[in-house]
Amino acid sequence: MEPQTYTPEFLYLLAGDAPGLAEATASLRSADIAELLSELPPGAAARVVEALPLDVAVQLFDEPELEHRHEIFVHLSEDTAVPIVEAMSADQQAELFRSLEEEEQQRLLPRLSPATRSALGLLLRYPPETAGGIMTTEFVSVPASWTVEETLRHLIRVGRTKETVYAIYVVDAAGRFVHVVSLRELLGADRRLPVLQVGDRRKPVAVAPLVDREEVARLIGKYNLLAIPVIDERQRILGIVTVDDVIDALVDETTEDVQKFGGMEALDEPYLETGLFRMIRKRAGWLCALFLGELLTATAMRHYEAEIARAVVLTLFIPLIISSGGNSGSQATTLVIRAMTLGEIRLRDWPRVIRRELAAGLVLGSILGALGFLRILIGHHFGDAYGEYYLRVALTVAISLVGVVLWGSITGSMLPIALRRLGLDPASASAPLVATLVDVTGLVIYFTLASLVLGGTLL
Secondary structure (H helix, E strand, O other): OOOOOOOOOHHHHOOOOOOHHHHOOOOOHHHHHHHHOOOOHHHHHHHHHHHHOHHHHHHHHHOOOOOOOHHOOOOOHHHHHHHHHHHOHHHHHHHHHHHHHHHHHHHHHHOOOHHHHHHHHHHHOOOEEHHHOEOOOOEEEEEOOOHHHHHHHHHHHHHOOOOOOOOOEEOOOOEEEEEEEEEEHHHOOOOEEEHHHHOOOOOOEEOOOOOOOHHHHHHHHHHOOOOEEEEEOOEEEEEEEEEHHHHHHHHHHHHHHHHHHHHOOOOOHHHHOOOHHHHHHHHHHHHHHHHHHHHHHHHHHOOHHHHHHHHHHHHHHHHHHHHHHHHHHHHHHHHHHHEEEEEEEEOHHHHHHHHHHHHHHHHHHHHHHHHHHHHHHHHHOOOOOOOOHHHHHHHHHHHHHHEEEEEHHHHHHHHHHHHOOOOOOHHOOOOOOOOOOHHHHHHHHHHHHHHHOOOOOOO
16 A cells, blocks of 8 residues: 655644644655755754654664754753754764754753763764764674573663674673674574673774774675674774764765866765755866866967967867877776775876876877877868878877876876875865866977977977
């Protein structure tokens, strides 16, 4: 049977009738309710949230479909907001508090339980792009002296209050993390066995709190984990990062990288929710920087003004030359950034990268050079006016294409590595930035080679 469909306005009208609203939304998933509330003004959406059952309201604030979540939250009364925060998972509490103004945080903190305030204090200590910033403090740990039977009884008692119980973390008498066992391994083990003897006895995988979330995602993918513990310098577990938290973080990270790669600052809000002036401010800086970079192209052309005046035919191939270099640079940048993100390339691998791009650049440049050479020969045969020195012009274009494609490949591959070495985001090596750098150097390569090949004839 098809679920009943409702409009945002209908939910708002039902907000005055809490039992009726609960009955109407019983057949809806929290993601569906979140989409409906996102279409309402924050104040109206908050009125609906206050009328919903607490468990539904908590699920709503865990949904990525709920846009302008913090704006809705600030419209809630304290009597509604505090229970929602208390019932949320620790990582979601921290994410929500990061989006609130300082004044709003201070309004709510005194009403939260000491345990919640302590967990928030720990999580907010770390940047949101680190393991500590996206971890949850809700995990199951047991002493190494326990048996399988004791561990399973403990899981029955506390399982419903934890975000995940698929992995159980074993600690020694000093509280140090020494072992991890899965729920499946526990269920299949002899109940009398010490929990320390169940499962894989190799050193468990863990991360420090300041490890980047991309590295956390790589480790979870590499070792096929559902969660990874975050430990301090004393080997004590601070929290765990679950696979769903990593997915959410990677969506944000990918969005940010794509926007940077397009030559702009990352947007902090959905496209349609970003104000016009904020959008302009995010884009104007990069556009101005790239514009100033392109002015160097005009400077380079002015430097070769005499050559251009004597051999106007060379200007016909300027777009071909600089676009080929920019395209090859953008390809190399994209490949290297992806490989760095997946952990396939580390900083120490730069000599191997440059050797590969040297070989690839030479081959790709030779292919484009051959195509350019043939294009001029065929064009001359069918009446294009390239002059009596058309063979030298064709050779100039061909060699220049090899040079600019080679240079573009090297520049595009090394720029992300250089940025990472400087502690900057490799995604800042955007395609427009690489293209701008290669444009200027491509003109220098082109006219320098033209002077050598056409010297004594056209030049």
